[in-house]
Amino acid sequence: xxxxxxxxxxxxxxxxxxxxxxxxxxxxxxxxxxxxxxxxxxxxxxxxxxxxxxxxxxxxxxxxxxxxxxxxxxxxxxxxxxxxxxxxxxxxxxxxxxxxxxxxxxxxxxxxx
Amino acid sequence: xxxxxxxxxxxxxxxxxxxxxxxxxxxxxxxxxxxxxxxxxxxxxxxxxxxxxxxxxxxxxxxxxxxxxxxxxxxxxxxxxxxxxxxxxxxxxxxxxxxxxxxxxxxxxxxxxxx
Numbered sequence: 025x026x027x028x029x030x031x032x033x034x035x036x037x038x039x040x041x042x043x044x045x046x047x048x049x050x051x052x053x054x055x056x057x058x059x060x061x062x063x064x065x066x067x068x069x070x071x072x073x074x075x076x077x078x079x080x081x082x083x084x085x086x087x088x089x090x091x092x093x094x095x096x097x098x099x100x101x102x103x104x105x106x107x108x109x110x111x112x113x114x115x116x117x118x119x120x121x122x123x124x125x126x127x128x129x130x131x132x133x134x135x136x137x
Numbered sequence: 138x139x140x141x142x143x144x145x146x147x148x149x150x151x152x153x154x155x156x157x158x159x160x161x162x163x164x165x166x167x168x169x170x171x172x173x174x175x176x177x178x179x180x181x182x183x184x185x186x187x188x189x190x191x192x193x194x195x196x197x198x199x200x201x202x203x204x205x206x207x208x209x210x211x212x213x214x215x216x217x218x219x220x221x222x223x224x225x226x227x228x229x230x231x232x233x234x235x236x237x238x239x240x241x242x243x244x245x246x247x248x249x250x251x252x
Contacts, residue, residue, distance in 0.1 A: 055238075057240060065245060065246075066228055066244055066245045067230075069241070069242070072240060112180065114241075122187060122235065124170055124241075125170075125241055126182060127172075127180040129179035129180075
């Protein structure tokens with residue numbers, strides 16, 4: 025079953041603009057992860073934020089986590105055409121380390137040069 | 138490290154045929170996952186293994202699907218008999234340890250088309 029749900033489903037922006045994607049989930053978690061998938065390729069890990077963290081940065085990526093609202097956001101600053109991809113949030117079941125990640129359906133980001 | 142290796146990359150078969158997808162996880166990773174991706178249903182977890190033992194196969198759609206992990210460096214996902222609705226991209230992923238501290242590494246996927 026789907027745990028995370030991304031919003032919006034699709035996003036189109038101009039190069040240089042910021043892109044914000046949101047993720048909501050249903051149950052308690054150990055961590056939340058964001059992945060990117062380029063067309064025809066496998067998923068690539070971007071960033072992991074633990075349940076006791078509120079914000080994390082990695083290069084042009086900024087992730088926030090609000091466990092009280094069961095939501096996360098991924099911000100890509102100064103977007104580039106190469107950022108065009110689908111972005112997925114993924115969560116675990118929360119009670120044990122021995123669980124898989126469950127993925128949402130993703131946000132399709134198009135960055136127009 | 139070569140990453141997670143999947144074969145074949147593309148498979149076209151006819152309905153009723155047996156299909157076997159293969160995966161070599163990253164050496165030293167304790168967990169192996171099989172996912173299926175379609176436009177309609179997104180990325181679905183089919184089954185996962187910990188130390189070669191199947192832990193949860195509740196995502197396997199029906200008895201036509203089976204998965205094995207005979208050793209730490211190899212896993213197969215078999216569909217017998219295949220049906221057109223099995224057409225999807227199948228991903229294998231591996232992880233070095235518990236989910237709380239570790240990302241999952243995905244293979245390039247196998248695109249399956251059942252005619």
